[in-house]
Amino acid sequence: MNTLAYFMLGYAFFLIVLFAYLYRLDKKQQEIKQLLQELKK
Amino acid sequence: MKLWLPISILLSIAFATIFLYAPMEKTQGVVQKIFYIHVSSALTMYVGFFIAFVSSILYLVKRENKYHWRSNSAIEVGYLFCCIVLVTGPTWAKPIWGDYWTWEPRLTSTFILWLIFTGYLLFQGYLKENQKKAPVISSIIAIIAFLDVPLIHFSVRLWRGVHPTVIRNKDGLTSSMTVTLVLTLVSMLCLFAYLFRHRLFLEKLEQQILERQS
Numbered sequence: 001m002n003t004l005a006y007f008m009l010g011y012a013f014f015l016i017v018l019f020a021y022l023y024r025l026d027k028k029q030q031e032i033k034q035l036l037q038e039l040k041k
Numbered sequence: 042m043k044l045w046l047p048i049s050i051l052l053s054i055a056f057a058t059i060f061l062y063a064p065m066e067k068t069q070g071v072v073q074k075i076f077y078i079h080v081s082s083a084l085t086m087y088v089g090f091f092i093a094f095v096s097s098i099l100y101l102v103k104r105e106n107k108y109h110w111r112s113n114s115a116i117e118v119g120y121l122f123c124c125i126v127l128v129t130g131p132t133w134a135k136p137i138w139g140d141y142w143t144w145e146p147r148l149t150s151t152f153i154l155w156l157i158f159t160g161y162l163l164f165q166g167y168l169k170e171n172q173k174k175a176p177v178i179s180s181i182i183a184i185i186a187f188l189d190v191p192l193i194h195f196s197v198r199l200w201r202g203v204h205p206t207v208i209r210n211k212d213g214l215t216s217s218m219t220v221t222l223v224l225t226l227v228s229m230l231c232l233f234a235y236l237f238r239h240r241l242f243l244e245k246l247e248q249q250i251l252e253r254q255s
Contacts, residue, residue, distance in 0.1 A: 003072035003136045010075040010132040011056075014082075014125050018232075021121050025239055032246045039253055 048228070048235050055221075055228040063221040075133040081226040082125040083151075085233045087190055089119025090154075092237075094187035097180035109176035110248065112183050113165070114240040118233055120158045127155055138203075146196035147204040150189055157186040 059077050066073035092115035100108035130148065131141040142148065161182050168175035197204050206213075214222065 003070045006132050006136050007072045007074055010072075010078065010129040013128045013132070014078055017121060017125055017128075021236065025236070025243065028243050028247075032243060032250065035250050036246070039250065 044235050044238075048231050051228040051231055055225045058221045058224050062217060064215060064217055069137055072133055072136050075129050077222055077225040078229075079126060079129040079133060080222060081229040082122045082129065084226055085229045086119050086122040086126055087194070088230065089115045089122060089233060089237070090158075090183075090187050090190055093119060093183045094190075097183040100176055100180045101184075106176065106248065107245075109179065110241060110244045112180060114237055114244050116158060116161060116183060117240055118236045120155075120162060121236070122229075122233065123151070123155050123158065127151060143203065145204055146200040146202040147193055148202075150193045150196050154186060154189045154193065157182070157189065161186065 055077075059074055063074060063077065065071060093112045096108045096112035096115065099105075100112060130151075134143075135141050161179065164182075165179070168178060192199075196202055197206050
């Protein structure tokens with residue numbers, strides 16, 4: 001692999017990790033909202 | 042106001058600066074540009090674990106839950122940046138050192154820190170079942186783990202590791218490289234602040250629900 005490929009790999013990993021974490025936070029938020037609604041009932 | 046928008050713009054500007062403005066390093070070529078994301082993620086990781094360290098001490102002194110929640114959230118987001126450091130480092134090292142990993146002092150101490158916090162996060166599920174003991178045990182682990190951070194930072198000088206230290210080196214960075222690094226660092230810190238704030242908000246809500254249920 002040339003240096004450009006390693007460079008792209010590094011930045012791609014950063015973006016993947018970031019979006020995966022944002023997705024996880026969003027999922028957690030949905031779960032909490034659902035729990036809050038159940039508690040209100 | 043939606044905070045993700047200015048942070049996305051700031052990150053995009055930082056990335057554009059890395060790709061278009063930062064000069065190409067003569068010997069390493071384009072792969073050297075991983076440096077900006079690698080170093081700024083490492084410094085952001087330090088900030089995250091420092092917040093966890095201070096919050097854990099405050100929890101042990103004052104026994105107020107808000108400090109435990111802060112510590113927990115800072116560790117989770119700091120761990121994210123630790124993962125980025127541990128992957129971008131080897132991707133940069135392979136074409137330059139010829140190997141993804143060497144058991145060099147800075148790499149080894151960072152890996153130890155990652156292992157400690159991996160254990161910490163894995164144990165959170167178990168610790169949540171023991172509500173009374175959980176914050177105390179978590180705080181002690183966070184304080185002990187933070188002791189590894191100064192070791193990581195000074196390991197290159199202490200044990201003469203092969204990891205480069207360009208920031209302290211006067212001839213290490215040109216002015217345009219410094220500008221790019223500072224911009225990337227600022228955007229990473231803003232990203233950390235956003236994720237930390239969001240995570241803390243969820244942590245508070247989750248704890249309130251748990252308290253209501255019990």
